[in-house]
Amino acid sequence: MSGFLYSPLLWGLLIVGVPVLIHLINMLRHRRVEWAAMEFLLVSQKKNRTWIVFKQLLLLLLRMLAVATIVLIVAQPLVHNRLGEWFGSTNTHHIVLLDDSYSMSDRWADTSAFQEAVACVERIGAEAARQIRPQTFTLLRFSRVAQLDRGTQPDLWEEPVGAEFASRLSETLGEIRVSETSAGPAEALEAIGQLLGDPADERRIVYLISDFRARQWNDPTELKKQLTGLSEAEAEIHLINCVDRTRPNLAISSLAPTGGIRAAGVQFFMEVAVQNFALTPARDVSVFLEERESSASPQGEGASRPAVTIAEIPPGQTVKERFRAYFPAAGEHLVTARLKPDAVAADDSRYAAVDLPADVPVLLIDGSPEARDARYVSIALAPGGPVRTGIRPQIETPRYLSLKPLGEFRAITLLDVERLDKSAVEALEEYLRAGGGVGVFLGERCSAEARSINESFYRQGAGFFPVPLLEAGPTTLPVSRVERIQDLQVEEHPIFRILAGSRNPFIATVVVQRYFPVPEDWKPQPDSTTRVIARLRNGAPLAVERRFGEGRVVAFLTTAAPVWNNWARNPSFAAAMLDMHAYLSQRSENEASHRVGSKLELELKKEEYGKQVRFSKPGDNPGAKVAIDANPTTKGTLAVSLLDTQQSGFYQAELSRSERGTGVTPVAPSEVRTFAYNVDAEEGNLKALSGRELAAGLEGVDYRYEQAAAFQYALSDLPGSNISQWLLYLLVGLLIGEQILAWSASYHPPSWSSKTPAQGGLR
DSSP: OOEETTGGGGGGGGGGGHHHHHHHHHHHHOOOOOOHHHHHHHHHHHHHHHHHHHHHHHHHHHHHHHHHHHHHHHHOEEEOSSGGGGSSOOOEEEEEEEOOSGGGGOEETTEEHHHHHHHHHHHHHHHHHTOSSOEEEEEEEGGGGGGGGGTOOOSEEEEEOOTTHHHHHHHHHHTOOOOSOOOOHHHHHHHHHHHHOOOTTOEEEEEEEEOOBHHHHSSOHHHHHHHHHHHHTTOEEEEEEOOSSOOOOEEEEEEEEESSOOOTTOOEEEEEEEEEOSSSOEEEEEEEEEEEETTSOTTSOOEEEEEEEEEEEOTTOEEEEEEEEOOSSOEEEEEEEEOOOOSOSGGGEEEEEEEEOSSEEEEEEESSTTOHHHHHHHHHHOOOTTOOOSEEEEEEOTTHHHHSOOTTOSEEEEESOOOOOHHHHHHHHHHHHTTOEEEEEOOGGGTTOHHHHIIIIIGGGTSSOSSOOOTTOOEEOOOOOSSOOOSEEEOSOGGGGGGOSTTOTTGGGOOBOEEOOOOTTOOOOTTSSOEEEEEETTSOEEEEEEEETTEEEEEESSOSSTTSBSGGGSTHHHHHHHHHHHHHTOOOTTTSEEETTSOEEEEEETTTEEEEEEEEOTTSOTTOOEEEEOEEOTTSEEEEEEOOOOSOEEEEEEEEEEGGGOSSSEEEEEEEEEEEEEOOGGGGOOOBOOHHHHHHHTTTOOOEEEEGGGOOOOGGGSSSEEOHHHHHHHHHHHHHHHHHHHHHHSOOOOGGGGOOGGGTOOO
């Protein structure tokens, strides 16, 4: 026998002496009375005394055994179910994989999925601490898996289970909170397999405690493979579900600027998207907005803005709503959107950091000495007077690309440039790879250089130009004499926002006479980023865009000036140029939304910044900062990373400027950059699988499925088998035997003793 499930109840064995005590008391109650008739009976009894005493002692023993058996049944004894364990000290290793992704914060009544999970882990630990055989315990949270390669350890790792283990486990669990990550089970299962290695001579029980959302378990191909691997390694698997049903939930899935030039003192639009993860429509959804400058504490409360109300969000759908944004001062501005609290709180908030310069510098490169095309574009971008667009255009010649750095410009536009030096092409492509935006307008100077553009700019698709040109040069768009069809046909695109709509009065007045045709057999490859965004009425491409590195290129195969078309004299031209340069200039790294849990990485110029970077995180006090030293890279820059980004909100990096470009002595003022970290909205989809649905996907895997609320430390999980049932059978046998023996040991007068004297009985 290896122990008892409830060993304190063994004190009940003291009751075994009760039958003996009762027997002794009964003997004290007897008084000896001499009676002549009894002398004859005593003589007769002496002949059978030994046999009678034996039966009485046997009866007493049976009663004592019955009482002992009842106590043992209540204490639930265990015996080894493996013969080899009688001669060894096999260790039982309890491995708990605890889901702490933010969907586990799903609340109902006075509990949550995570609270149910914690209670379940405590029960497992408490029962393991009661066992006699060696026990070890490992606790690994899903959110910690990604940090294992950074030196982070599981909360408990092969911890020996002793008398004090239950309190230590309870203390550890008391410090754990639900994370805001979307970590799934696949990584945790893989990590356990790698960390534990060969099971050797230990017995392993794996408890996967999760909410089993459809997002991870609808197609569990990889999970099934991992669970099968554990089962084949003789690990016992328990899948413990912490939720009882699917609850409705709303999540803010995005918050970002959209369209327009983003500069101080210029109105632009932002867009908020709300996703409905319920089976019923959500109506009159209010999104509450706050804004503040990053120079203030990013963790404090901002000024409230008018709320955005979404009339209805259909089940399973996402609805986007735009709102106007205006910030008079340059710098970083922090915007927060919130929903009313629901089942899950983590996805009810969304954060955006908008970095607004005083103006947006744009470089216009014109190939002609008079810069005719550039002047038209420049006037459209910055007309002057009371109208502020936020764009600062700068007109230069093609040589500027080879002589000056281009990184300060948010967009570059080539106008009627027939050729560029190799160094200029390389500088332009490097600018694009870094995330810049380039616009191109062809013109009269390019007429004889179509071949040069193909060889230098396009380079069979390897260059930045998005489309090959027909080397015959520009052609004239034939006049349509049959029916009047507008020359310009545009696709839905941010550049042509002003021209969108079938009833737009501007697009019908745009006339195109000449353009550069492309080869008839050319068309964008299905897997490429090249896309035709505007065509002529004969189907020929007029505007084509493509991605190049991290940047984007938009090429118009006609002039910007009203030479081959009249667009520059159309009211829509100015709006389209503003939208085009807004589209090309949207490349601010700080404005991107970062995923909670991902590293915050910065690459700095060694000659401009000091080595030390001070980070502040959401929830920290304003003065609490983490100082991290940047390391030099092979590219001659400095790289620094913040690994702890487990919470949504605003993170700030304070950079120290270097004095006179030495890269050594930091001087004030420092530069502060703000980064918005948000949760993965899809984790807010609370659709959960039932045990039956889970079994269908995991067919062939040997596991046990249980609900956390009803989970008890399963007897089969202990290092032996419970024999209570067999003891119950033994108790029934003892009671039957006791009754038979008691009848046999008692006196029963013969049936003739009841006869009357008249019937011949004794007188």
